[in-house]
Amino acid sequence: MRIAELSERAGVPIPTIKYYLREGILPRGEPTGRNQARYGAEHVHRLRLIRALVTVGGLPITTVREVLAEVAEPGLGLHTKLGLVMRRIPLVGTDIEPEEEDRERALAFVARQGWFFYEDHPAMDALAVVLAGHREAGHPVDDASLDRYAAAIEQVARVDLDRVGDLPTSEEVLEAAAAKTVLGDTLFTVLRRLAQIDESAKRYLDEDEHRSARED
Amino acid sequence: MRIAELSERAGVPIPTIKYYLREGILPRGEPTGRNQARYGAEHVHRLRLIRALVTVGGLPITTVREVLAEVAEPGLGLHTKLGLVMRRIPLVGTDIEPEEEDRERALAFVARQGWFFYEDHPAMDALAVVLAGHREAGHPVDDASLDRYAAAIEQVARVDLDRVGDLPTSEEVLEAAAAKTVLGDTLFTVLRRLAQIDESAKRYLDEDEHRSARED
DNA sequence: CTCTCATGGGTAGCAACACTATCCATAGTG
């Protein structure tokens, strides 16, 4: 197919497709002449993936390029490779500089959970930054809450990894992992909000009704 | 204190403070003359809160204004008010239009969990959008995974609401809830990444080591 | 009281980001 059909099928405007081609996040089609190229189903799939990562996952274009390039790069074991892909996905817009105190809490936390971790992993930095952010905002997180979160999150990570492993090629595993991580972050945020609504309703809804009854 | 000291204590440059004043997300100081005003500790606190919401939570400035304005607005019961504050916090950059199928799955999901919900709540739309995103990206989420996520998230929401309720004034409760929701989204993402690393290590690290041993 | 520098307030400018629009030589198509 040519660009018009690709645009049609993926639901992405032609100028945007050209932009992605320029940026190297969508591979060029197979050239069939000086100014013609043929695109395939994999281009449609890639475009839809990019759109989802950008709009739903909120990933910057440059990161999409890095992540997809890393996925395509062959070699190494699955855990190692997965780790490399994950490192590309940004976690926090660093501007807040964590104190030593925050870094120590981050380390103590993972140690307390008995989690396997790398001391210099960006996610560890990010944890320190987030703890610092809470503290600076005047709403610090206490260790007890952190530990209760951790117990729940372990379940989540188990689900995350469960279905991914049995895909045929390691490139498919990596793409699925990247997509499910990025989109899963958003999914997760949404589910948390829904669960909060439920929890808040269970705790305070009666109260509110009594209150508005009193106000009548 | 005057602006220089405020800037110093909050760690925010003077031009940025002026910008926040213009945008109405930082209240004006008490005027002491035609071009003088006095700022207090509450301004320092507010500035730090704004910085955390923007840099760690990734909230747009306009949303910060809306959220803080909503928190300051008095009246109504706590659940109702909390709901109004939460509605201000954006969940997804809508560009993907969910299919009927996605909306139905979203509704079926909350019904299956027995969660209290509002059919037209932005979080319900967001869930449909996220499900659509996964599907369009070629990595749909199955109901079984969704349900397992839900079980874990219920725990999280319980922790979220546990410590907030016993603050003295309802404005404090609301600010805390808003801050912990926004910053908590980021915290959560980071914890998930750390838990994924642990889970991936537990599953694949041995494999990787054997593999690199074979490659020696 | 005067000199100097800081302040509040406003307007304009800037860098990054994610597209869009325009242009042009060439290809495919009726």
Place this chain on the structure above:
DNA sequence: CACTATGGATAGTGTTGCTACCCATGAGAG
């Protein structure tokens, strides 16, 4: 053979979150 579509490049646009500059006024040092 006319005429639209294509690939490729270069330039422009709108939004966001600041940053720089300007100016009249005010505070504080000497």
